[in-house]
Amino acid sequence: MMEKHFDPTGARTRWNREWDARGIFPPNDRSDREPFVIVLPPPNVTGVLHVGHILGDTVQDHLIRWKRMSGFNTLWIPGTDHAGIATQKVVEAALAREGKARADMTRDDFLTHAWKWKEHHHTRIVEQMKQLGCAFDWTREAFTLDEPRSRAVREVFVRLYEKGLIYRGDYIVNWCPSCQTAISDEEVQHEERDSKLWWIRYPSRDGDVVVATTRPETMLGDTAVAVSPEDAGKRHLVGKTVTLPIVGRQIPVVADAVVDREFGSGFVKVTPAHDPNDFGIAQRHDLPAMVVIDRAGKMTREAGADFAGLDRFEARRRVVERLEKEGVLVKVEPHRHAVGTHDRCGTVIEPLLSRQWFVRMQPLAEPAVRVVENDEITFYPPRWRNVYMSWMTNIRDWCVSRQLWWGHRIPVWYCDDCDHFTVAREDPAACGGCGGTKIRQDEDVLDTWFSSWLWTFSPMGWPDADAPDLKRYHPTSVLVTGSEIIFFWVARMIMASLEFMGEVPFRHVFLTGIVRDGIGRKMSKSLGNSPDPLDIIDQWGTDAFRFTLSMLSPPGKDVFFDEEKLEIGRNFTNKIWQASRLVLGAVEKESQPIFADGGGHDGGAFAAAWREAHGSTLSFAPDLSGEDRWILSALSRCALDTNRCFEEWRLNDGASRIYDFFWHDFCDWYLELAKVRLYGEGERRTVLAVLLHVLGESIKLMHPLMPYVTEEIWSALPMARGLLLENRYPRGDERAVDGEAEARMGLLRDVVTSVRNIRAAYRVAPSARVPVRVHAPEERAALVREAAEGILRLAGAASLEAGPAVSKEKGDAATPIGDIEVVVSLRDVVDIDAERARLEREQAKTEGDLAAVAAKLANQSFVAKAKPEVVEREREKRLRLETELARLRESIGLLRADG
């Protein structure tokens, strides 16, 4: 006998051990079944799992298990990301707590610490990932900074360099003064902020010029003033010079098309070293660039003795003061504009002229646009495709060098003796130009995404083109990730795979939503609103967690996650458990064998379904009741729907479908009806076999969502063979859908519901049995009589009479349903006034409905233009409503007659 309650922790421990011991997650490399492959978006190795990861992992595990059970050779590769900046920062912070600063350490010492830190956190995060029940192939685990991935990164760098797609140059980059590294455009977060627009007069013999700026401190580095070439009123100044206040430098006025004559004063100060626009102007007009802000965000010596060493924001205040003092500050007005900040630390980005490595993206983007255009790669939900396209078609070069220590070091060596630099796969011993041995490797490392973008093939043995995994498992099937990294990662993976593999990295991109807290805020550490998934798992169980998330996550929509919602999953898990207890308890009590390995009974659709699902044969000839046929039909329907939902990436709908079937069809109706036979005296094997079959198939359907509880129950089912994961996912069968059985069940449900309704309306004690009579045409009355035992039990009826002769009289409560009428005799219990009120309410509603239908049918164009089946449906509806209405009037009349 099963325990009274499911023990999620015990089951998790047990099945993790069991799955691991049996080694069932890695694919069969010799199989000729179609592969289904996913690479896990690698979490930050020094991070902790948050609820968002659980959602992504749940979706992927769901797909993997479903495909595996559907006959695919599945592979899911786990791994972690070295996450350059993020990791370096946490390691630095940890060292700081020990009183050590990175500045005082050698690179090697720092890296030793970083690796130690990585090892520690890696163990932890892997431990966490194992608690989710994910079917990862740990034998293929990868890390973006391990040896094989380093080889791939170097190969890629060298190839791109040789192709002219990587270059080094001096450009304005996004500089984070806090992290002291360049970052890519994608890492800049634009935030609207209230600021000011300062209007400053630059005096000139030819007439003063007034510029408007949001960054007065950069005026110290101005080397020109620009106007729009279309601005007739100002054109005469072009070629003249103006005096830079404070500094006193003479700077020229130039005309450039980027200047908008409508904005501000129509004059733009040009600071080539600190503004990307101005940098462009300077290039076009051959203007010098003067760096006045350094890498720490402090003013340089170039900024002048009065400002050198000041923080840039302090310098802003001082500069404004000076301008005011000099009488050149014309006005200050409030101005709201977007400020670039570093997405990792929130520091305001300083555009800075600096020498960096860049990847030329345009040539890589073109094929990547094509494969999406021709649907070799599809996006779910499809709207993300446009987001991808618009980014790809306006793509800009990618700054890949980072001034960090933690990461893939740039494989470039500079020579002390000549200008040549050596770009090499293996560390060179000498300069490739002059042969000199005084060479130094570039100090910088590569952007983390420079290793992540190889993630579909770098874990499969690339650059060895003959690596068996590459041949077998690439391209992968689907990428499951969040929409926030479409540019960072998805787009770049597509480009990298096309460039280096000559094929797409994956066929489909499935984008999950962002998990938010109960009031819509993004989960974040600083807000403290992200619960620890492991706490949730301990408290609620993995299955409950996974099921709840699945159910609440329409594809690509943000999820408002609230711990209370876990009740959905927990309650459902319990429901499954309890239903299983009922079934297994009943099976244990049966003395005759239900099935056997060989021989046995062979005929009939159910016997065949049993054989196909369980590989054994029934040991008796099943004698199916109406409800048996109905639940088998509903099971098939559920399996069909579920598979269809999954095919269409609507995992949440699939989850709801199974939930509804199991809870409301199987538990609420079938189990209750089954009790008639289970607790009766007759032959029980048919109902037991049906119970076992439907339960078994149901938990197969649920397995991808709730691996532990289903595996646990499966192991207790007498007909189970092997692990649940090794069994075939129910596909459903159109031919198994039994319309007649479903109609019959509908009739039974209607009768039972009507009686319950009346009982509740009159507060009939639950223990009281009431006589039930059903007025119906003989054909249908026969069906009702056939289902008598079930109706008696479910409706709490004392007796059941059905036929065309059934009549009602005063003291009866009656409810019409189409052409039948359910009559419950309550003798003195019925309150005449209450019953009349009840009937009149019903009457009003029915009259309303009828009027609507009648109006529709009276409309000539409706009858002429609507599809015939729709018109027919309306006619049937009218007939039904008319019948019901007549019965209601009859009942009301009866109450009046002698009341």
Next chain:
RNA sequence: GGGCGAAUAGCUCAGCUGGUUAGAGCGUCUGCCUUACAAGCAGAAGGUCACAGGUUCGAAUCCUGUUUCGCCCACCA
């Protein structure tokens, strides 16, 4: 400044290609510890589908516009 998404019951959301009586979970109300389950069972109440037009025999669903909220992109300093 562009683009996208959302707006349906008190709350959180379903409602796929327009067509039965707009559904579920939670919450509320009523009655039940009925030999699987009170993490449960039965019943009930609750919606002018954001607003305004339009297309159509028919609109929560399609189109246009408006409002509110959210997100993404963007070199008007």
